[in-house]
Amino acid sequence: xxxxxxxxxxxxxxVLIGATFLIYWLCFSLPGDPVQALAGEKKADPIVxxxxxxxxxxxxxxxxxxxNYITGVFQGNLGESxxxxxxxxxxxxxxxxxxxxxxxxxVIEAIIGVLAGVMAALRKGKFLDQLVxxxxxxxxxxxxxxxxxxxxxxxxxxxxxxYGIEIFSVSFNEEDGLRGYLLPAFVLAxxxxxxxxxxxxxxxxxxxxxxxxxxxxxKGLKKRRVIGRxxxxxxxIPIVTFLGADLGGLxxxxxxxxxxFNIHGIGGLLAQAVxxxxxxxxxxxxxxxxxxxxxxxxxxxxxxxxxxxRIRYE
Amino acid sequence: MTTVIEKNQKNGRLEVGTPLLEVKDxxxxxxxxxxxxxxxxxxxxxxxxxxxxxxxxxxGSGKSVTAQTIMGILxxxxxxxxxxxxxxxxxxxxxxSEEDRRQIRGQKIAMIFQDALSSLNPxxxxxxxxxxxxxxxxxxxxxxxxxxxxxxxxxxxxPAARQRVGDYPHQFSGGMRQRxxxxxxxxxxxxxxxxxxxxxxxxxxxxxxxxxxLAELQAEYNMGLILITHDLGVVADxxxxxxxxxxxxxxxxxxxxxxxxxxxxxxxxxxLRSIPRxxxxxxxxxxxxxxxxxxxxxxxGCAFNPRCDVATDLCRTEIPKLHxxxxxxxxxxxxxxxxxxxxxxxxxx
Ligand SMILES: Nc1ncnc2c1ncn2[C@@H]1O[C@H](COP(=O)(O)OP(=O)(O)OP(=O)(O)O)[C@@H](O)[C@H]1O
Ligand SMILES: [Mg+2]
Numbered sequence: 001x002x003x004x005x006x007x008x009x010x011x012x013x014x015v016l017i018g019a020t021f022l023i024y025w026l027c028f029s030l031p032g033d034p035v036q037a038l039a040g041e042k043k044a045d046p047i048v049x050x051x052x053x054x055x056x057x058x059x060x061x062x063x064x065x066x067x068n069y070i071t072g073v074f075q076g077n078l079g080e081s082x083x084x085x086x087x088x089x090x091x092x093x094x095x096x097x098x099x100x101x102x103x104x105x106x107v108i109e110a111i112i113g114v115l116a117g118v119m120a121a122l123r124k125g126k127f128l129d130q131l132v133x134x135x136x137x138x139x140x141x142x143x144x145x146x147x148x149x150x151x152x153x154x155x156x157x158x159x160x161x162x163y164g165i166e167i168f169s170v171s172f173n174e175e176d177g178l179r180g181y182l183l184p185a186f187v188l189a190x191x192x193x194x195x196x197x198x199x200x201x202x203x204x205x206x207x208x209x210x211x212x213x214x215x216x217x218x219k220g221l222k223k224r225r226v227i228g229r230x231x232x233x234x235x236x237i238p239i240v241t242f243l244g245a246d247l248g249g250l251x252x253x254x255x256x257x258x259x260x261f262n263i264h265g266i267g268g269l270l271a272q273a274v275x276x277x278x279x280x281x282x283x284x285x286x287x288x289x290x291x292x293x294x295x296x297x298x299x300x301x302x303x304x305x306x307x308x309x310r311i312r313y314e
Numbered sequence: 315m316t317t318v319i320e321k322n323q324k325n326g327r328l329e330v331g332t333p334l335l336e337v338k339d340x341x342x343x344x345x346x347x348x349x350x351x352x353x354x355x356x357x358x359x360x361x362x363x364x365x366x367x368x369x370x371x372x373x374g375s376g377k378s379v380t381a382q383t384i385m386g387i388l389x390x391x392x393x394x395x396x397x398x399x400x401x402x403x404x405x406x407x408x409x410x411s412e413e414d415r416r417q418i419r420g421q422k423i424a425m426i427f428q429d430a431l432s433s434l435n436p437x438x439x440x441x442x443x444x445x446x447x448x449x450x451x452x453x454x455x456x457x458x459x460x461x462x463x464x465x466x467x468x469x470x471x472x473p474a475a476r477q478r479v480g481d482y483p484h485q486f487s488g489g490m491r492q493r494x495x496x497x498x499x500x501x502x503x504x505x506x507x508x509x510x511x512x513x514x515x516x517x518x519x520x521x522x523x524x525x526x527x528l529a530e531l532q533a534e535y536n537m538g539l540i541l542i543t544h545d546l547g548v549v550a551d552x553x554x555x556x557x558x559x560x561x562x563x564x565x566x567x568x569x570x571x572x573x574x575x576x577x578x579x580x581x582x583x584x585x586l587r588s589i590p591r592x593x594x595x596x597x598x599x600x601x602x603x604x605x606x607x608x609x610x611x612x613x614x615g616c617a618f619n620p621r622c623d624v625a626t627d628l629c630r631t632e633i634p635k636l637h638x639x640x641x642x643x644x645x646x647x648x649x650x651x652x653x654x655x656x657x658x659x660x661x662x663x
Contacts, residue, residue, distance in 0.1 A: 211432040217387050219498070220420030221450055229446075233437050309482040310436055 001305070004313035005298065012294045019290045020073070020283055024066050027279035034058075034082060034277040056082060069283065078287075079280035081273075087284040090269060095288075098265035101257070102250035104178070104185035109193040110243055116193075117200025117239075118232070124205060132201065136194035148187040148260040155183055172261040184261040188254050192246050199242055204235040237307050244300030248293045333360035333401075334538045335384065335423075335506055340398035342379050342562075345391060351609040353379045355562040356398075358636065361538040363505060366529070368549040368570070369542045370585065371559035372606050377542045380559075381508045384540075385425050386415050403505075421451055424499035426528075428511040430491035434483035440467070440494050441479035447501040466497040470527060489520035496528060506538040513548065521545075525552060546589050550574060555649060558582050561607050561617035564636060568650045578639050578652035578661040580622050616655070628655050 035049045035058070053059050057068060072079055078087040120132035139147065156170035168183040169176055207213060208231050216230040255267040266285060273281035305311045342354035354376045361367045369377050382388040384400055386407070400407045402423065407415060427433040435443055444466050445459030454462065460479060467475035470493040472486075483491055492512060499507050509528060513521040529552045532539045543549060549556060549570065556573050558566045558581065566579040577583045584602040604621040607613055616634050619625040632655070639650040642662055654660055 212435040
C-alpha cells in the first residue's frame with residue numbers, strides 16, 4: 001500500500017505541471033486585455049498600462065512567462081494579482097469558507113442521503129420509498145439556483161418574518177458560525193444528496209438479494225444485524241466512492257451557492273478572476289483544485305481497499 | 315435403519331419413532347408476472363437423527379425451495395407457503411413466531427449452500443463470520459469467539475487455521491471455502507444440517523474430500539442430514555434413504571440400496587440409466603427424453619407422463635398417490651413409496 005501511495009504521488013507531479021501549463025496557456029490566449037479590464041469602461045491611460053505590463057512581464061513571450069511562474073510556484077510563490085495582492089493571500093482568505101461549506105454540505109449529503117436511501121430500500125414500494133423516489137427526482141431536475149433562491153426565501157425570509165423563527169439567515173454571516181453554513185450547505189448538497197439516496201437505495205436492495213445475506217439470515221441473526229453488519233457494509237462501497245469524488249467537487253467551490261448567500265469562497269474568487277482575466281489568480285486557484293482532486297481520489301482509492309478486501313494495490 | 319434408532323436411544327435426544335424433521339404435504343408457489351408457479355406440490359419427507367436423506371431430482375424440481383422453506387429463508391414474496399406443515403421435533407415451525415423460528419435457524423437447523431464464495435460475506439474475515447455465531451448466540455467475547463473459530467477451522471481440517479483466521483473468503487480455495495461453510499453450519503452443533511448441493515461447485519477430487527468430511531462429522535455429532543444433490547454417485551456412498559423429486563412432488567422414496575437395485579418409478583429408472591458407467595464405455599449415454607415441465611403449466615395427471623415410456627390413459631388424467639410399495643408376495647417394503655400408477659409393473663415387471 002505504501003509503495004502504491006508513493007507511486008500515485010509521483011504520478012501526480014506531471015499531472016500538476018500539465019494542468020498549470022494548460023491553464024496558463026488558456027489564460028494567455030484569452031481574447032481581451034487584462035490591463036484594460038482593470039480600468040473598466042473608460043480607456044486605460046497608455047502610460048500607466050505600459051507600466052503595469054512591464055511590472056508583471058506581460059510583454060514577455062509565453063514560454064518565458066510560464067517559466068517564471070512555475071519556478072515561482074516551486075519556491076512557494078503563487079505570484080501577485082494585477083492589483084498588487086499576493087495570490088496566496090487571496091486564496092487563504094477565501095479557502096476556509098469553501099472548506100467549511102464543503103464539509104457541512106458533505107456531512108449533510110452523506111448522512112441524510114444514506115439514511116433516506118436505506119429507509120427507502122427497507123420499505124420498498126411503500127409510501128416512504130415513493131416519497132424518497134419522487135422528492136429526489138424533483139431535486140435532481142431543478143437547477144441549484146432555483147433550489148437556492150426558493151429555500152432562501154422560504155427558510156431565510158418567510159420563516160423569520162411570519163413565524164419569528166431565526167434558524168437560517170438570508171445571507172451568510174461569519175459570526176453565525178456553523179448555523180450560518182446550514183442553509184447554503186443544504187442547497188449545495190441537495191443534488192448530490194438526491195443521488196446518494198437513490199444510489200444507496202438501489203445498492204442496498206441489490207445486496208439484500210445477495211447469497212451472503214441469505215447466509216446471514218440462515219445463521220439465525222436478527223434482522224438488524226443482517227442489514228447493518230452484512231448488507232449495508234457491502235452496499236456502501238459504491239456510495240463511498242461517489243461521496244469521495246463529490247468531496248473533491250465540493251472543495252472546488254460553488255459559484256452559484258456562494259453568490260446566492262454572499263459567501264466569499266474559492267468559487268467566487270475564480271469566477272471573478274476569469275471575468276477580469278487575471279491569469280495568476282486563475283492558475284493559482286486551479287492548481288490548488290487539481291491538487292485537491294488528486295488527493296481526494298487517492299484517498300477514495302485507499303478507502304476503497306479498506307472497505308473491500310478483495311481490492312489490493314501493488 | 316435399526317442402527318439409527320439405537321443411536322437415538324443411546325443419546326436420549328428423541329423418543330423412538332419421532333423423526334427429527336417431518337415435512338407434511340408442503341405446497342409452495344411463486345407469484346410472478348407470468349402467473350403462479352407451483353414449485354412445491356405436496357412434498358412429504360422425514361429425517362431422523364443420525365440419518366442422511368438424499369433429495370434427488372432434475373433442475374427446477376423444487377429441491378432448493380423445499381430446503382429454503384424448512385430453513386425459513388424463502389423469498390416471500392414472491393414465494394408463498396400455501397399449505398402444509400414442517401414439524402421439527404414434533405412442533406410445527408410454520409405456526410411458530412418469527413422469533414422462535416430464528417432461535418432454531420443456525421442453532422438447531424443449519425444450512426450449507428452450493429456456492430461458498432458468494433455465500434460468504436466478502437468483506438468480513440472468515441474468523442469474524444465463524445465467530446459471529448458464538449458472539450450472537452452464545453454471548454462470547456471477541457477473543458473467545460476467535461478461539462472458537464480457530465477450533466472450528468481445525469475441526470474441518472483447514473491447515474494453519476490460527477494464521478488464516480483473519481483471512482477473507484476470497485483468499486481461500488474453493489474446497490477450503492466450502493469447509494468454512496461446513497464449519498459455520500456445525501458451530502452450534504445443530505440437530506439437522508441441510509446441504510444444498512454442497513460439492514457441485516468444486517473440483518471432482520475436492521468433492522470427495524468435502525463429502526467425506528461432511529459424512530464423518532455428521533456421524534460424529536449424530537446429526538440428521540438432508541443432502542440435496544444431482545450426483546447419484548455421491549448419494550450411494552453417504553445416504554441412508556433417498557427421496558426423488560419431480561415437478562415439485564416426491565415421486566419415489568426408498569432406502570438407498572433398494573432404490574439403486576430396484577427402482578419403483580419410471581423417472582427414477584431413467585435417472586439411474588443416465589449415470590455414465592465405465593463398463594459401458596463407448597456406448598451413447600442415455601438421457602430421459604423431453605424436458606422438465608414448465609411449472610406454470612404442469613401437465614394433467616402424472617407430471618412425468620409426456621416423458622414416460624409406459625404412460626397409460628390413467629397417467630394422463632389422474633395424479634398418482636404416493637403408494638406404499640410391496641414385494642411380489644404383497645409384503646410391504648418399509649420406507650418404500652412410489653407415486654406411479656404402474657409401480658407394480660415398474661418394480662416387478
Ligand atoms: N425466488 C423465486 N422466484 C420465482 N421463482 C422461483 C424462485 N425460487 C425458485 N423459483 C422457481 O421454483 C422452481 C424450483 O426451484 P428450485 O430452486 O427448488 O429447483 P432445484 O430443484 O433446487 O433445482 P437445481 O437443481 O437447479 O438447484 C424453479 O422453477 C424456479 O424457477
Ligand atoms: Mg437448487
